[in-house]
Amino acid sequence: MYLVVAVAGTWAFWLPAIALGVRFDSAVGLVLLLVGLAVPGVFGIAFVYLTYDERGRTDFWNRVTQLRRFGIRWLTVILLVPLGVSVLAGVVNLLLGGPGPTWGEGVTEFGVNPVAILPALFFATLPPILEELGWRGYALDRLQLKWSAVSASLVLGVVWALWHLPLFFIEGSYQHDAVGFATTEFWLFMAGIVALSFAFTWIYNNTERSVLGIIILHGWVNFTAEVIVVPDLAYYALWFVLAGVIVAIWGAQTMTGADEVPHPPLRSEQ
Template identity: 75%
Template sequence: MTNVRSRVGASLVRRRSGLVGSWWLFLVVAVGGTWAFWLPAIFLGVSFDTAAGLALLLTGLATPGAAGVAFVYLVYDERGRADFWSRVTESRRVGLRWFAVILGVPVGVSLLAGLVTLLSGGSGVGWGEAVTQFGTNPLVVVPTLFFATLPPILEELGWRGYALDRLQLQWSALTSSVVLGVVWALWHLPLFFVEGSYQHDAVGFATAGFWLFMAGIVALSSVFTWIYNNTERSVLGIIALHGWVNFTAEVVVVPDAVYYPLWFALTGVIVAVWGAKTMTAADEVPHPPLPSDP
């Protein structure tokens, strides 16, 4: 009875929200809005190292989150809006077990990648500039902390705060993760053409690292969904996870050719253990408050 009620409620919320509530419309707005700020940086030759470039970068980064908040207020009623802010602010949804998972998974993946590299004849784990130069220049850690914390806040209000729920009203957790992951990867594309970005300066367009980065985001999207669905749809937990992934990758340096495949391997384990439908022990994916809910 509960499953039937859940499916009926999901169908009702899709119909009532109409075009505005369509998942694809949000993704078009989020990607298009961001590109509207990043593409001029490419055409004008503006580096993100400049004041103007940084303004364009940050405004583009903020677009998914701003769009997510706007769509929440357009699509949901008071209960849905209250649910959104609860997911953003309440740490109780995460719990100690899943907080440990959030902290442990990025570190575990990086250290395992270092071990695999070492066993394959490589140098194992390396350290980023924030570690190697901290003794002589403590301020070197500031950019690492900045880009590890701010982008997740600006992005995740939209990606997981709004879009993932809408996708999971229609598809399984795994399919929703792949769709969102592909769009999330493409959202980064202009960064490969703007000086001063990690993607341009350290990876490069159409390199092996480029393909690993783009594919790896899809795997990360699946892991994010797994944690999201198991933490009562906690956006705060995902912001913490996203930031910790960024920070760990900046501090613990391992080869991309080992690092990203491990995220795919983790996704495979998650699907094998929890299932592709919900990535949880439940039969139905979690959803925002629906018309049929008490």
């Protein structure tokens, strides 16, 4: 039910932007974009309060605020994985005769216009917070109560990808202006989000279900993709390779090597 509400709630603000021809870089469009982005997180919090008792609610906010859940080791993993994927994708592309990695527009123009870096900073901060309070903060736990980590990652990844769909029809969005609908890049983007979902579950399950760690990971994925530009094929292919390595090493059931998937404190455990 949460997944349906999260997608429908966001689309309720983004579909009117399509119908009215509103651009996301306009004042009205920016409001519609931000409200739509906030829906997964707002409803994630609402479902936490509807589903769990005080123990579960406290657990949620601890996962959002506690640094100790991921520590230095997993913080290093969080920071190195997206950076490593971007750099390695650029190297692979270069070895195959492509242009290799280049700096994003925000970096190249920073010396002349420091404001040019703001889009990268925006995508690295606000959207991950607004989204992950729901996707991983609520939905992933509920999916893993019934299914393996791999199945939960697949379901959430598909829904997460479809959630972005209206953006491809709204001018002023990255998806519309830089990717386009039904292009090769479109299919790579949509499939790549599913691959990212596997990596996010792996980090989440190995950091005591840290939502804060996932927010940092999501933001760092966005930021590195903005500042280090590499061809989509090599970039997303490496995320699929990483997903396969994770499942092969840590196991499809939990992606942790443990026998059980970590789960929130349920009412029956009182």
